[in-house]
Amino acid sequence: MDWIFVVAAIQASMIFLFAAIGELIDQRSGILNVGLEGLMLVGALGSFVVADATGNPWLGFIAGIAAGGIFGLLHGFLSITLKADQVVSGMGIWIFALGLTTYIGNPLSGPLNDAGKMNGIAGGLTPMFFIGLLIVFAVWFILFKTRLGLEIRSIGEDPYVAEASGLNVEKIRYLCVIAGGALGGLSGAYLILVYNPIWSPNPTMGRGWIALAIVFFSMGKPKILILGAFLLGFLWHFALSSTEIIPWLPALSYHFYRMIPFAATIIILMIISSKRISRKLGAARPAALGKPYIHNE
């Protein structure tokens, strides 16, 4: 394993980490957003369009975050205000984003304008990597160490009790889906501006679903979530050029190595979901996850 591989793998991990930590905020407030892949797609397209046109990756990041936030807001509107089934709404977000990004992105297919790409500073790591670490730390701090975080988590457990104790459930949930959407957008932007600066249809290639799986198996614990993101990020990048990294591996067709991260996700989910392990970890799944909150007027 050389340094170039490690840097690339860390970048692949950050893509998972941003998306997963965003989904964690959603889920802790009791909102399930399975359209994570869709948030990443619009984030990727938004950042690509802006960075390509302006040649400024920072503007690209802002556009990606904004696009993700808007789609997060859309999910919030559908599932909080209109009280649609959250899984149906999330699938809607994904299919809508897939169609929209394919159509809008198609004329732009190709590599990103060189100036729009974010270059590495410290040994190949980009400034966004360090900012990203700060963001992840801030999310953890807010969720688990502040009053707002306590409010978010209590809403995820029981919105009726939270409302009775004076919290505005809908407002806080909206805040969470927008923040979660913005982080999903950031994840897509990181993918397209740092990791693989080329636009082609469906650039995320299932990463959003892996990130969703990471949140499921982390059971709301940020430590496991970060560990999972790095594990799958390394596996993802390892799958791209396995035999170059470990020369004694059998010279199978590259297709089989590409299956590794997906197969690993299923296996990890199976292991963690087994009763023994989930009891040991103390499953901390928000009790009200996925249920629409309906006032009794």
Add this chain to the structure above:
Amino acid sequence: MKIGPYKIKFEDRLKFTALDATRIALFSVILTLIAFSAFFWKEGINPIKGYSEMFTYAFATASGIELTIRRMAFMLFVTLAFIIPMRGGIWNVGAPGQLYIGMLAAVGIGIWGKGLPPGILIPLMFLAAIIGGGILGAFVGYLKEKMNVNEIVVALMLNLIMYYLVKYLIEGPWMDRSGRPESTQLPHAARLPMISDSLIPYTIFLAIALGIILYFFLSKTSFGYQIRLMGTNPNAARYSGVSRVKIGVVTMMMGGALAAIAGVHQVAGIAGVYRIHRYFAKFPGTWAYYGIVFGLIAVLNPMAAIVVCFLFTGMQVGTMALQGRLGMGYGADLALIGILMIFLVAGQFFYRRKIVFSKEITTADGEI
């Protein structure tokens, strides 16, 4: 809110019928068509001309209607593959993977059994596909109900794994001599028979028959009732002794088998070679995801799915034709389906609420 003399307000629905659901779905479609006009404007096409071209091509030209019916069979299989597990409360987003394994099984048997007569070969192909798709589906159902593993994530992962398996086979052992990333041609005996002179394989009748049979299966048999009970009220199902695992595994097995049949239809009835469709190149089996949207439009009714698949496959065929005829951008059909999906989701609001118009009666002196 007030419009003219009418007062509009939302009221809770006391009961919700299939007719209400149909009405809401229809309304979502109309809104989608209005919203999609923006895409026509963007491309400098008059929406009325765009829509008339779209529907004329899909339903009123000889080649268009043939294409619509051919593809409708595919869409109906994948829609049913979504509907059956969903009625039992499981999301089957694994149709692309199950479709791939169906194609794989069909081609494998087709190449292996070169000398066999069609009467034996074709049933064998279907059997192999059904077993393959069934196992893949049942695996997801088992993980979901027995081990509490999220079925959407697992199915998506399997789709991607199957995608690479297909890619491996068509770029490796089964590659055509021409060097294109396709398998060798299926032997003639392994091709599905076509209806007289057309290019429509007989699988269209199979698809329609399955729609009707599955409708009666769900509404008239006791196992169908158990599935519906599990979907609408899992607790009641548990208390009345219905096995959660059994329902999950069986419905997903049926879903997997249905999607696999779509694979046989595609490879032996349409393409004749094993390939990842142009559209499949970047999105693993994107068309199979249409089953989700069509299933939701059909409010999970297998009989309604027949009509829905006919109309909406036509819309898809028409939109794709516009890409060639009026220079619509690539992916316009996907965008249309995406917008439709969002309006369908928003329409769920009216599953519990309804709009009530009431006219305010104002007397001469302004009293109400």
